[in-house]
Amino acid sequence: MDTSSPAAFVNGGLLRMHVGRKVRTVIQVTRSDAGSVMGKSTDGCQLVVRGSPPAPLTSYVEVIGVAENENSIRAELWTNFGDSFDASNYDQLCQLANGELKHLFL
Amino acid sequence: MQTNEFHGNAVFSGGGFMPSQATQTVPDRPSSSYKSDARCSMPLTVKQLKDLSRVGESGISIDGVDVNNIVLVGMVSKIDNAVSDCTFRVDIYMFFGVAFRPVTDFNEIAKHFIEGIYVHLYNTNLRGGMTTQPEVANSNFGNPTKSYGYQTNLTNQFSGQYNTVEEQIRGVSSKVLQYLRRLACLYVFNASETGVPSDVVVRELNKSLQFLVSEGLVYTTIDDHYKFTDA
Numbered sequence: 539m540d541t542s543s544p545a546a547f548v549n550g551g552l553l554r555m556h557v558g559r560k561v562r563t564v565i566q567v568t569r570s571d572a573g574s575v576m577g578k579s580t581d582g583c584q585l586v587v588r589g590s591p592p593a594p595l596t597s598y599v600e601v602i603g604v605a606e607n608e609n610s611i612r613a614e615l616w617t618n619f620g621d622s623f624d625a626s627n628y629d630q631l632c633q634l635a636n637g638e639l640k641h642l643f644l
Numbered sequence: 645m646q647t648n649e650f651h652g653n654a655v656f657s658g659g660g661f662m663p664s665q666a667t668q669t670v671p672d673r674p675s676s677s678y679k680s681d682a683r684c685s686m687p688l689t690v691k692q693l694k695d696l697s698r699v700g701e702s703g704i705s706i707d708g709v710d711v712n713n714i715v716l717v718g719m720v721s722k723i724d725n726a727v728s729d730c731t732f733r734v735d736i737y738m739f740f741g742v743a744f745r746p747v748t749d750f751n752e753i754a755k756h757f758i759e760g761i762y763v764h765l766y767n768t769n770l771r772g773g774m775t776t777q778p779e780v781a782n783s784n785f786g787n788p789t790k791s792y793g794y795q796t797n798l799t800n801q802f803s804g805q806y807n808t809v810e811e812q813i814r815g816v817s818s819k820v821l822q823y824l825r826r827l828a829c830l831y832v833f834n835a836s837e838t839g840v841p842s843d844v845v846v847r848e849l850n851k852s853l854q855f856l857v858s859e860g861l862v863y864t865t866i867d868d869h870y871k872f873t874d875a
Contacts, residue, residue: 619750642692643691
């Protein structure tokens, strides 16, 4: 079992804690260009995700990749999460997974 | 993970294991563990599996609970079909001959991990004492907009007689309702349609009473009559 590179659940505010490391997050797509997607994180921050997004993109997409800086991710994996998603629920998970329950995830 | 005990319907009816399923009637000290009910499954993260340090009687033990069935969420990255077996490589873990169900609502992914957090908190707080309940934000699985606050020391909440229906609803009945909500959370994984059986409610209450007895907060007098010590 290879557990060498787990992706941390992050929202916009938590991204800065994992710069240079593997992260996963869900964004609501606001703009999509060739090579990058801009979106709103579950806590309302604007994030840029670089890479090759799937086509077509749904409103919500999960990205797994490496955090480049506090508002940018280099995505390795994209997954369409549909047009209806509970961002608040996911955001709570991110906070829990980075708080005192971090030991369950990383 | 004992794949020969995996039953798809049971596993994916929700996925969750709570000590209420245990066959033991008295919550013991941290060194002992509950036995799991084969109907229930425990939602886990891969990290929790990786951190397994103790093998109990039935194979694996997590947070002091013997576990037979588990639920993981992952992304299928490779499928190899053999003559009689299917091998799936899911994300970073390898399964063999287990039940699969595709995720159709992606909220289930967050739900799985939140359930795992809840089960972990419940199991670990159970060891710390029944009277201190975990307070988990947005833990109402039926309605994400609500949140639970678990009350401590329920014994001092009763205030005697109620003159009106409204008072009764606000008083003891509200505590019972709160308790039922909590049980419903524990059992949502197995009986979301039918609710919590009354024998389970009684069993849970008895377990709580017996724990309070072991902690010295309650004692029995005659014929299973209970009296609290801080009256």
